[in-house]
Amino acid sequence: MQIKDFKVDKSLKELTSHRTVVLPVASYETKIADNIHGKIPLHWHEEIQFIHTVKGEAMVQINEEKLLVKEGDGIFINSGCLHSAEDVSGDCVYICLNVSPHFLLPQELFSSYVYPYISATNLPYIILKHSEEWGKNILNSIIEIKKLINENSPFYEINITSLLTVIWQQLIRNGFQLEYSQAEVEKHVRMKEMLNWIHQHFAEKVSLADIAKAGRLSNSECCRYFKKILKTTPINYLIHYRIQKSLTLLQERDSNVTEVAFKVGFNSSSYFIEKFRKSMNMTPLAYKKNRNSLQSP
Incomplete structure (x- = not known):
């Protein structure tokens, strides 16, 4: 279900609860032009976010940078980063996947394999290209997670956690070197x-x-x-x-x-x-x- 009236609090933090009934995960298809503002306004949230553009092109701003995300490609947006999106092609549709960082891996691994990456100041985003094998794997997993949530089949929660582990491993293997400023x-x-x-x-x-x-x-x-x-x-x-x-x-x-x-x-x-x-x-x-x-x- 698309969120059309995009609500944020006074600090621009998004007020939408990004979770299913039992999981701190949310996935939905968004047509940018259907938003009440005609675009996705500037906001931020604690969850990490993945965008997979399935139709058209979007101009995504993350902190001070603007990036064109073409059809078939995607982008990872890190926790706490200001971001917005505008429709470039006039018909842009993307799948949005929001995940609580604490749900990515078991808590015992959080301090070693999650916290350093969501805290790194040089990692506001990572481009996901379908032309690169690791990027294609992540984009396919985003689609699969959306399908699992929609179908609500037996043990779908376990399948989602497995896919999230694969996604995160692909990111930290192929992302940038960590920096903190x-x-x-x-x-x-x-x-x-x-x-x-x-x-x-x-x-x-x-x-x-x-x-x-x-x-x-x-x-x-x-x-x-x-x-x-x-x-x-x-x-x-x-x-x-x-x-x-x-x-x-x-x-x-x-x-x-x-x-x-x-x-x-x-x-x-x-x-x-x-x-x-x-x-x-x-x-x-x-x-x-x-x-x-x-x-x-």
Whole structure:
């Protein structure tokens, strides 16, 4: 089942529970365009994630890097990394597999064969190519796990744990050398602190200095962080976040554009309309009418 209304908390941590009834594992097929935002917004979670693109192409951002994931290929996204996805081809569909790191191997092996890899600062992602044997093995295992979860056949949980062991062994044999940088860890902690502050205070009057203070940075360093990691400015990110928050409000039948503009932090309805049109390629009123018509019986 696809998650269409992608919910995160104030620190961008995804609120979806990634598990079946008995396993800390979740697998689902996602069509990016069906998400309420038209893309998978920036978020993070403790689970490691595997994406297998089965149709079309996706542009996936992981921390400050953007990567094109082509049809048939995939990507491993490490625990705690900020990531998002946009549809490049217009019809992108991928299988998503989320797994708790503590479920990958027996607890006795966690400190030696799991923790060093989910803590390594040089391993935010690993590209999985179907043209490489080890990558193809992982991609096939992702499909098999999804099938096992859907079929719910006898002993399927044991089969899934076996496949996860194979996947993890393939990754640590073919991934990068481990590195750990306290400076890199601190950088992403500060980034999450600034994003968390924006998500708590977006409806208020916000300045660049406010955002920088949340990350314990100067204004110029704050701008450098946003430019390097998110490829935008702090204020542009704030505006984009306000617009994203407005989407749900606009879908309420008794809402109006001016009220929504002020609720999400804009001090002018005309400025809200201008920025909304630039971001969404339509006016807020057109978006409201379009969504209401789709929801009508």
